Amino acid sequence: MDHLQTGENLLFLTDDQVRKGIEAMFFAYRGFTADPDRILEGMDYGRAHHRALHFIHRSPGTTVNNLLAILGVTKQSLNRVLRSLIADDLVESRVGHSDKRERHLHLTEKGAALERRLSDAQRARLRAAYRAAGPGAVQGFRLVLEAMMDEDANRQYQSLKEANI
Amino acid sequence: MDHLQTGENLLFLTDDQVRKGIEAMFFAYRGFTADPDRILEGMDYGRAHHRALHFIHRSPGTTVNNLLAILGVTKQSLNRVLRSLIADDLVESRVGHSDKRERHLHLTEKGAALERRLSDAQRARLRAAYRAAGPGAVQGFRLVLEAMMDEDANRQYQSLKEANI
DNA sequence: GATTTTACGTCAGCCTTGTTGACTTTCCAA
DNA sequence: TTGGAAAGTCAACAAGGCTGACGTAAAATC
Numbered sequence: 001m002d003h004l005q006t007g008e009n010l011l012f013l014t015d016d017q018v019r020k021g022i023e024a025m026f027f028a029y030r031g032f033t034a035d036p037d038r039i040l041e042g043m044d045y046g047r048a049h050h051r052a053l054h055f056i057h058r059s060p061g062t063t064v065n066n067l068l069a070i071l072g073v074t075k076q077s078l079n080r081v082l083r084s085l086i087a088d089d090l091v092e093s094r095v096g097h098s099d100k101r102e103r104h105l106h107l108t109e110k111g112a113a114l115e116r117r118l119s120d121a122q123r124a125r126l127r128a129a130y131r132a133a134g135p136g137a138v139q140g141f142r143l144v145l146e147a148m149m150d151e152d153a154n155r156q157y158q159s160l161k162e163a164n165i
Numbered sequence: 166m167d168h169l170q171t172g173e174n175l176l177f178l179t180d181d182q183v184r185k186g187i188e189a190m191f192f193a194y195r196g197f198t199a200d201p202d203r204i205l206e207g208m209d210y211g212r213a214h215h216r217a218l219h220f221i222h223r224s225p226g227t228t229v230n231n232l233l234a235i236l237g238v239t240k241q242s243l244n245r246v247l248r249s250l251i252a253d254d255l256v257e258s259r260v261g262h263s264d265k266r267e268r269h270l271h272l273t274e275k276g277a278a279l280e281r282r283l284s285d286a287q288r289a290r291l292r293a294a295y296r297a298a299g300p301g302a303v304q305g306f307r308l309v310l311e312a313m314m315d316e317d318a319n320r321q322y323q324s325l326k327e328a329n330i
Numbered sequence: 331g332a333t334t335t336t337a338c339g340t341c342a343g344c345c346t347t348g349t350t351g352a353c354t355t356t357c358c359a360a
Numbered sequence: 361t362t363g364g365a366a367a368g369t370c371a372a373c374a375a376g377g378c379t380g381a382c383g384t385a386a387a388a389t390c
Contacts, residue, residue, distance in 0.1 A: 013295070015284075018292055021306070022197075022284070022287055023322055024306075024322065027321065027322045028313040029194050031313045031314045047347085048346075073347080075368070076350080077348055079368070080346095080347080096367095099356080099357070099366095102366095102367065103368070119180075122187055123183045126183050129309050129312035132312035133312045138178075139305060140308075141186070141189075142185075142189055143299070145192075146298075147295075148291065150192075211375065211376075228338095238377070240338075246376085248339090248340095261386095265385075266338065266384095266387070267386095268339095
């Protein structure tokens with residue numbers, strides 16, 4: 001089987017070629033998380049804490065339930081992470097004004113500082129990759145990733161407030 | 166800051182734009198692993214078993230040490246996985262011919278069948294994503310991922326035997 | 331030929347991060 | 361006004377990483 005391509009944008013790729021894409025995802029994801037992981041090792045935090053900080057930063061005031069939907073884990077799992085972040089004064093949990101069952105989450109100064117440090121490292125790697133791959137590649141990268149997401153993940157992803165891309 | 170682009174292939178992207186790439190990786194990776202995860206849940210296996218099956222399939226006869234280097238885990242961790250795969254007759258471990266210290270790993274019929282089932286599902290999703298993103302996007306996708314890998318991961322990745330891309 | 335190194339396996343114990351189950355507090359609607 | 365649903369918390373367990381220590385066989389080195 002050759003890698004031709006017909007009029008409709010239907011791609012003919014061999015299984016081996018697609019498999020290479022699969023391995024690219026595997027190895028790339030390891031690089032993607034390597035820098036934050038390195039920063040966090042030694043602190044009492046891990047990747048789960050990084051994710052929580054990231055999405056609280058992205059949507060200040062978000063509720064635990066919102067965060068749950070985005071992260072796709074159980075509330076008990078998230079709670080453990082939030083508890084330590086709150087105890088260490090990285091995250092502030094404010095009881096809801098209208099609905100007192102809700103907790104609205106915000107980063108403290110300290111939390112924002114760590115989040116910045118983590119995302120700076122991760123952004124630096126992504127920028128470097130973009131630069132190495134060239135301007136044309138960035139669009140393709142994003143398109144394939146978006147098409148790879150589940151329906152609901154894609155909705156979460158698209159609903160970024162600052163969707164100025 | 167605008168997203169301009171100068172003569173050198175240096176990209177100016179806002180932090181928010183790069184952050185969106187970061188989130189794309191996060192959500193896409195979840196989709197990427199979702200189908201195999203679903204297949205494996207219920208069996209006594211997990212993502213670690215899938216990875217082992219994948220790379221043994223890719224390089225039949227590979228040694229434990231090779232696999233260790235590719236997967237980037239400790240031998241104790243890998244051993245736990247291999248032990249159960251061997252016990253369940255999905256993987257065969259053959260003592261080395263020239264060097265009897267080595268164990269060469271092969272999939273059994275049963276192991277190959279499960280590997281096929283898992284990779285078929287994963288390939289189907291990737292093909293669908295490629296098709297949705299269009300022919301031009303695939304190249305960019307791969308370029309950015311490759312640039313995102315660590316040095317040694319990239320070497321592992323590039324040293325595919327069937328590197329007919 | 332003796333020693334050291336390599337490849338592999340295993341036991342024990344720890345940590346992170348997922349899970350389910352059971353529980354409070356709060357809200358809302360019948 | 362009361363009973364169910366929703367938001368959040370606590371407890372206990374499992375998967376899959378990790379380190380450290382040890383054993384065995386084979387290979388390599390001196």
